[in-house]
Amino acid sequence: MSQTLAELGEDALIQFIAETFDSNSSIQVGIGDDCAVIQSPSNLHVVTTDAMIEKVHFSRETMSAAQIGRKLVAVNVSDIAAMGARPAYGMLSMCLPEDLSVRWIKELISGVASEAGQYGFSIAGGDLCASPGPVFLNLTLSGTLVASKPILRSTARPGDGLFVTGTLGTSAYGLRLLSSGQHVNDASQSVAKHRVPGAQLENADVLARWEGCHAMMDISDGLAIDANRLAKASSVRLTVNIDALPLHEELEGLPDEEAQELAIYGGEDYELLFSAAGPPPIKATRIGSVEAGAGSVNWVRDGRPYELLNNASYRHFKTNSATQESK
Amino acid sequence: MSQTLAELGEDALIQFIAETFDSNSSIQVGIGDDCAVIQSPSNLHVVTTDAMIEKVHFSRETMSAAQIGRKLVAVNVSDIAAMGARPAYGMLSMCLPEDLSVRWIKELISGVASEAGQYGFSIAGGDLCASPGPVFLNLTLSGTLVASKPILRSTARPGDGLFVTGTLGTSAYGLRLLSSGQHVNDASQSVAKHRVPGAQLENADVLARWEGCHAMMDISDGLAIDANRLAKASSVRLTVNIDALPLHEELEGLPDEEAQELAIYGGEDYELLFSAAGPPPIKATRIGSVEAGAGSVNWVRDGRPYELLNNASYRHFKTNSATQESK
Structure with a gap:
């Protein structure tokens, strides 16, 4: 022993x-x-x-x-x-x-x-x-x-574009594979990302040195919660185009809406969510825009307003899924 | 509810x-x-x-x-x-x-x-x-x-006196009262010290500004362990006079040896243990001296060498008492 x-x-x-x-x-x-x-x-x-x-x-x-x-x-x-x-x-x-x-x-x-x-x-x-x-x-x-000032989540400006690095829902899909009880393919990048997410340090470094980046945060609890936090902190209205959310190729076998739900509600991707004036100097996906407003997120799918499910993201003390391990 | x-x-x-x-x-x-x-x-x-x-x-x-x-x-x-x-x-x-x-x-x-x-x-x-x-x-x-340099536990010098603030074994005695299952007198200072030890911030401040204080640490795991740590870190030989250990008046009803054992092995007093050249500018008790050596503590009681019990102090992962709550 x-x-x-x-x-x-x-x-x-x-x-x-x-x-x-x-x-x-x-x-x-x-x-x-x-x-x-x-x-x-x-x-x-x-x-x-x-x-x-x-x-x-x-x-x-x-x-x-x-x-x-x-x-x-x-x-x-x-x-x-x-x-x-x-x-x-x-x-x-x-x-x-x-x-x-x-x-x-x-x-x-x-x-x-x-x-x-x-x-x-x-x-x-x-x-x-x-x-x-x-x-x-x-x-x-x-x-x-990295620069003289921190980049806060409270300083997004109307007119900015809204961007994310990498892909969304990947960690949540990895967790689903791990929780399925089936044999897990250790080559799965989703599983690897769930286990060890990595941090976007190099991308953040470039953005911190670029004056076009106005607000930034990491996505830990899922885009639904975190986009809302950025909107509230900056007192702006965000519009998020669900069809633009970047998905990992391992999610390609899923029905569109199921994959998008993972990207909206899934936590632990640890990608960067940021608002910027003009195209950023790193590889990132534009998922929406920042408008004047009072702290809300306007979700759009197929060109139409999309209602989020209540409590579908992970919350401590109000869990909706016993298998979820995310923060 | x-x-x-x-x-x-x-x-x-x-x-x-x-x-x-x-x-x-x-x-x-x-x-x-x-x-x-x-x-x-x-x-x-x-x-x-x-x-x-x-x-x-x-x-x-x-x-x-x-x-x-x-x-x-x-x-x-x-x-x-x-x-x-x-x-x-x-x-x-x-x-x-x-x-x-x-x-x-x-x-x-x-x-x-x-x-x-x-x-x-x-x-x-x-x-x-x-x-x-x-x-x-x-x-x-x-x-x-407080000053330009920290006060470490590794810088005690041969010739220093060894001092402690306050009393020793007080928190351990408070824990014993709490663990006895009997009704606890809420006026007990030992119990109060076990529950909320306080920190010797004002005394430490004065010592930090005084150049005579050479080495300092707080007593969290009990004098037996912590004096040994100071001796090893400074590569000196400490002599500790057990009869000089300051005891709280609430321990007066105990047999001498029992009270001294609380002072030697009891944790969580959060008093300061320090070595100094000359009498310190705060209220403190001299309990021993620092000599050249290689990291050991020489315990003396009634003028004779005193052997410590093995493992009588609290250690995580090697606990000897299920009722002990100390760090």
Whole structure:
């Protein structure tokens, strides 16, 4: 039988963590003191935090430990990117059941470290504790701005076009495949995107340096919820053309309306939703436009107004689907 | 019956949170965007993170929601203080069961806000999600240095005296009273300290401005573990005189050795342990001295060497007491 966390003990685990997370020049004091000490390139920074809990955000049956660690990093980097910033350092809390295998935990930590390394940052510190049940993970991520100002969701302007990167509904389709109980083809890009979404850091970087981009956010809870948030924050009326929503080729076998519903309501794509004056300097799809208004979204399909279903997107505390793992 | 979280919904809860946490000048963008945007007075800062989980760190039977919220803040402020810094802003994650009452959650949030306000900072952002079981809380706290340098645990010098603020074993005694199943006297200061420890921010401030203080940390896991950590980090040999350990008057009824064991092994006092050249400019008790060595602690009682019990202090993943709630 493989070694458990209770057998390994806290000190040995902390030693493994300290060896796995590289330090770098911005982390003056890393793991081992009361706090980490950080030297930032500027005194203006952004910060986000995200928790991931077993049986809510992930299942140990459908995702490897490394994938869970990588996803935890990617969803936080996505928030940092969407502000027009780059990640600088992270603080990681892990609350783990005592009977968890050491191999699983080391894979988790290595997954966090490798994904963080891809985005050019490391973990400066954290907290480790016993969980009475599910695995509980929390990452707080700090970042530095690419330009002199952050890109907010509250600054879309009438006359802007509305754009998204990548494809929508892909992660939700991947989750559906995983939840179907059928054998999953590991070559499925939808499944891969659900497991480890990646973050649009390079695209966000270009947009942050381009003055035409007026408002930006990442799509984590699905376009239905997130477009509404952007409209409300900016006090504008958005028109979204459902027929223009970019779909992954793996959704091509689905009836049109079913695929579009995944794109409208599906969460966890972690693509960028942004408003811009003129064509953006990155590959993106124009899905609508920004008009003067008071915080609403006007959905159009086949040239006609389209009524969204109530509560069809994912909401914590008001879930409509027991199988949904999204945030 | 009182309203549950599932009935209230996420949006209404976020609105309550945004109204409860004051913004301040350092928080340029607070709750509501992908990230918070922070303007720091300097580009050097410290950061810590701590999780608190129901049934591991607290029980809803023995602590009110407001006390749990206050304790979450205090244990993080204690880490910030122990670096010679003041808290600047926090990021709060709350993972809550759907059937939790709204009244309890609002009390929790108000507890966080009031304790943070006492220490002069606010919550800049966070994450909210459903928990499949226990309440999970995580606070990441950032702070700014009082002086030009942090005070580390790795810089104790041979010749220093070893000091602690306040009393030791008090929180552990409070936990024992709470765990005894007997009626608890709410006037007990030990119980109050276990529930909401407070942080030694003012004392730490004075020490951070005083050049005589060479090394400092907070005592969270008990003196046995934490003195050992300071000795190892500084590569020195500490001598601790057990008879000098400061005990709260509520422990006076206990046999000497029993009270001293609480002071040695009990966690969660959140007092400061520091090494200093000469008498410190705050009220503190000298409990020992720092000598050249290689990272060990020499315990003395009645003038004779004293062997510590193995594993008598609290360790996550190697617990020796099912009733212990400490970190």
